[in-house]
Amino acid sequence: MTPFFDSRADAARRLAGALARYRGRNPLVLAIPRGAVGMGRVLADELGGELDVVLVRKLRSPFSPEFAVGSVDETGWAYVAPHAASAGADAEYLQSEKQAQLEILRIRRAQYTPTRAPIEAKGRIVIVVDDGLATGATMIAALHAARAKGPERLVCAVPVAAPESLELVRPYADEMVCLDAPEPFIAVGRFYRAFPQVEDEEVVALLAQSPKSEGGGER
Numbered sequence: 242m243t244p245f246f247d248s249r250a251d252a253a254r255r256l257a258g259a260l261a262r263y264r265g266r267n268p269l270v271l272a273i274p275r276g277a278v279g280m281g282r283v284l285a286d287e288l289g290g291e292l293d294v295v296l297v298r299k300l301r302s303p304f305s306p307e308f309a310v311g312s313v314d315e316t317g318w319a320y321v322a323p324h325a326a327s328a329g330a331d332a333e334y335l336q337s338e339k340q341a342q343l344e345i346l347r348i349r350r351a352q353y354t355p356t357r358a359p360i361e362a363k364g365r366i367v368i369v370v371d372d373g374l375a376t377g378a379t380m381i382a383a384l385h386a387a388r389a390k391g392p393e394r395l396v397c398a399v400p401v402a403a404p405e406s407l408e409l410v411r412p413y414a415d416e417m418v419c420l421d422a423p424e425p426f427i428a429v430g431r432f433y434r435a436f437p438q439v440e441d442e443e444v445v446a447l448l449a450q451s452p453k454s455e456g457g458g459e460r
Contacts, residue, residue: 245423246400246432247434247435249279253282253284253287255420256398257284260288260398261288264289268366269290269366270284270367271294276371281294281447284370294353295314296315297314298345300378303334310322310335312378315343315386322376364392364393366394367387371383372399373429374401381413394415398418400419400432404423404424
């Protein structure tokens with residue numbers, strides 16, 4: 242299979258083209274760490290907006306940690322996927338996994354934005370971005386968390402998604418922007434030529450960067 246995107250940055254530039262109608266309207270781009278934060282930086286710069294993170298974690302399957310059976314946001318609100326029980330995640334397991342992931346979210350909030358509160362989303366165009374949708378669970382928690390902040394318009398933006406996950410996520414956003422939803426869908430990383438792991442230090446550096454003006458300089 243030929244990758245659709247050279248890198249996450251390439252995917253973000255293409256997403257910016259699809260979101261061009263929001264350029265100059267000061268959108269708030271909320272990236273899901275860690276992989277999408279670099280994408281969020283590109284989007285925020287291209288659209289003339291601000292970048293922040295929306296902190297959510299997937300709830301891992303007990304027998305396959307890469308497979309999501311749900312997700313949780315910073316407030317403790319959790320989404321449990323319809324397939325969770327068949328994947329072996331009973332109520333006791335889900336409660337234990339939720340607490341483990343909440344502890345990681347507390348650590349990440351302290352690490353990523355230790356000196357400030359999350360950027361205000363109320364009354365704004367908010368674009369939630371990730372590098373792709375596999376099960377869609379993490380994006381559902383992210384959109385739920387963003388919706389609770391009272392945005393004027395809530396947009397979900399991803400380069401690639403499993404078709405069934407796209408439909409699962411759609412009700413949680415005012416608008417879905419997805420560049421491709423191929424079948425069969427195997428894994429998000431398969432659609433990128435380069436898909437390196439992103440470290441916490443890179444996330445901190447990206448969040449600390451000043452936004453770029455349209456002319457390319459700092460503002």
